[in-house]
Amino acid sequence: MARLKVAVLISGRGSNLAALIAACAEPAFPAEIALVLSNKAEAKGLERALAAGLKTAVIDHRRRTREDFDLEVEAALKAAGVELICLAGFMRLFSAGFVERWRDRILNIHPSLLPAFKGLHVQEQALAAGVRITGCTVHVVRPEMDAGPIVAQAAVPVLDGDTPDSLAERILAAEHRLYPLALRLFAEGRARVEGDRVVIAGAGAPGPMLLSPAG
Numbered sequence: 001m002a003r004l005k006v007a008v009l010i011s012g013r014g015s016n017l018a019a020l021i022a023a024c025a026e027p028a029f030p031a032e033i034a035l036v037l038s039n040k041a042e043a044k045g046l047e048r049a050l051a052a053g054l055k056t057a058v059i060d061h062r063r064r065t066r067e068d069f070d071l072e073v074e075a076a077l078k079a080a081g082v083e084l085i086c087l088a089g090f091m092r093l094f095s096a097g098f099v100e101r102w103r104d105r106i107l108n109i110h111p112s113l114l115p116a117f118k119g120l121h122v123q124e125q126a127l128a129a130g131v132r133i134t135g136c137t138v139h140v141v142r143p144e145m146d147a148g149p150i151v152a153q154a155a156v157p158v159l160d161g162d163t164p165d166s167l168a169e170r171i172l173a174a175e176h177r178l179y180p181l182a183l184r185l186f187a188e189g190r191a192r193v194e195g196d197r198v199v200i201a202g203a204g205a206p207g208p209m210l211l212s213p214a215g
């Protein structure tokens with residue numbers, strides 16, 4: 001069966017990219033990474049992509065309009081035959097036009113249980129709110145930041161004495177399990193957007209929910 005061609009878009013470290021690379025390395029995984037694209041030439045994740053022998057592209061977002069940047073990204077995606085975009089620490093917002101053209105074909109991962117704690121300094125927000133459980137979310141991208149139909153979520157406990165860094169690290173471990181799982185649901189055609197929600201077809205593992213830490 002043909003594997004879904006995915007682009008992973010990054011701006012930095014690329015640990016979620018690494019998790020997706022590892023998942024796609026499994027012959028039975030239903031997706032493959034056709035392109036890793038960064039808006040920053042110095043993004044660490046690009047080294048991981050090159051080490052894995054993947055095609056990479058850098059498109060600098062500076063000194064051009066958002067629309068021009070988006071058009072260049074789109075040209076690179078089309079040249080690589082990309083069918084689905086996975087944002088993984090990509091620190092740019094796309095224009096509404098771009099998001100509409102790729103409607104229901106862009107996923108993002110965010111380190112909270114959306115719709116709680118959008119934007120930046122997410123762990124600080126969670127600690128300030130005093131929540132006992134937080135986590136991460138893979139969602140379908142809409143023009144508004146950190147909004148859109150939820151594909152999968154993982155719950156992560158907040159522990160006494162947590163700092164933003166210790167909490168971020170615990171959430172990141174869950175992210176690395178959740179993103180491949182969500183991508184699999186999409187690539188297998190089991191996840192379908194219906195209005196503002198994602199419907200998952202077929203019961204059984206892997207489902208769209210993780211409780212972490214878990215086996």
Ligand code: GRF
Nearest residue numbers: 013014015016089109110111
């Ligand atoms: C992750 O915490 C992700 O949820 C957020 O940005 C971070 C990216 O980390 N959107 P990495 O580059 O994948 O290591």
